[in-house]
Amino acid sequence: MTNRKTIGILGGMGPMATVEFFRRLIAATPAENDQEHLHILIDNDPGVPNRTDALLHGGPCPVPTLQAMARRLVAAGARVLAMPCNTGHAYLDDIRAAVDVPVVDMIAETARATPAARIGLLATDGTIESGLYHRAFGGRGVDVVVPEPDDQRAVIAAIAAIKAGEPLSPLEERLTAVVERLVAAGAEASIAACTELSLLSGERMPVRWIDALDVLVRSTLRAARVRIGEREENA
């Protein structure tokens, strides 16, 4: 217990995805009372500039804000950091450069956790264009297929709708059709590679639904030295 590390969460990208990451961390921690839980610090900062805008459209660079959050979390006691935002991982090296504690790599961990020869990628334009998952999967000999332009627009619209708090069920239906077309293109699994999409259940997907946020939960708990057992399966 005393060897467990305090977790720091770079949050707000988006806020409801941060809530969901926090919820899954708590649900996956074996604990019978408050005192057996983890010390978790969250900085839910809405001031982080939009990552896709910065990567693709010359928008303000999020690096200074991300580095400041990371430093604040470490100053407050965090000994391992995690960021529940896939696109934000384009700046992982910058964040790592700002602090002396480990920062979990959700993208690499997700690629490692995915047993497939070809995967379908549901992500922001920023995540796709920056090649984050293409590099991580490519290094493992796994093909990546992305939605056709019309379908990609539907993915982006769904992400925006989730950020705006719209009901999930109709969005899930629309994305199921997108995944069907990725499967037709040979995908053996589909990756929920935007933490807003992690709010969907994935239950009705026609192929294995690998949620990068779930992978981040497991990797973060391991990095914090929590032994995760059967409780994790019910999370």
Added chain:
Amino acid sequence: MTNRKTIGILGGMGPMATVEFFRRLIAATPAENDQEHLHILIDNDPGVPNRTDALLHGGPCPVPTLQAMARRLVAAGARVLAMPCNTGHAYLDDIRAAVDVPVVDMIAETARATPAARIGLLATDGTIESGLYHRAFGGRGVDVVVPEPDDQRAVIAAIAAIKAGEPLSPLEERLTAVVERLVAAGAEASIAACTELSLLSGERMPVRWIDALDVLVRSTLRAARVRIGEREENA
């Protein structure tokens, strides 16, 4: 937007109640994208000693831990603090003494938000015995009825079960029976006055269910200068 205050949450009492408070704050904030959301800092510290043990059984005093959390949150930028733990409010004056920013009083706000001549109180032994709600409601001429000893043991067992992550539905059923007996004793409303009980829906309760955590959400958003409108109703 720029006038909004950064919220600091003294969390971990219990962790899942902290998650739920965070979730409701986000859901109640009118926002179309990440950048329109609030800056929220959370210190989910499981090291806070059990409040009821300290109040009633000579357990370790939580004041130093609570004061340290409050100071850490303010040092990180929080300009208004909230604590989603009813029993912890026995130490509200100590927390207020440690920092120069406002700390929302969930108990006083809940008493103010409850239109009834007699209320039933579902709370920990520490909350009941320390007289937190009795004083807040008494000052407004409202009677407080508490469960008979057997029923109070059922309340405490339900709180412990929720902290241990057990399924909510059977617990809700048991507590509905407890509330029925409070209604028979004249209660016109029942107060979910432990943030674990806030995880229950309250839907099947035989009388108005006033959730102190919902009151805390509204009070905290007001203190942070968020204008809350129709989105709050759907939260």
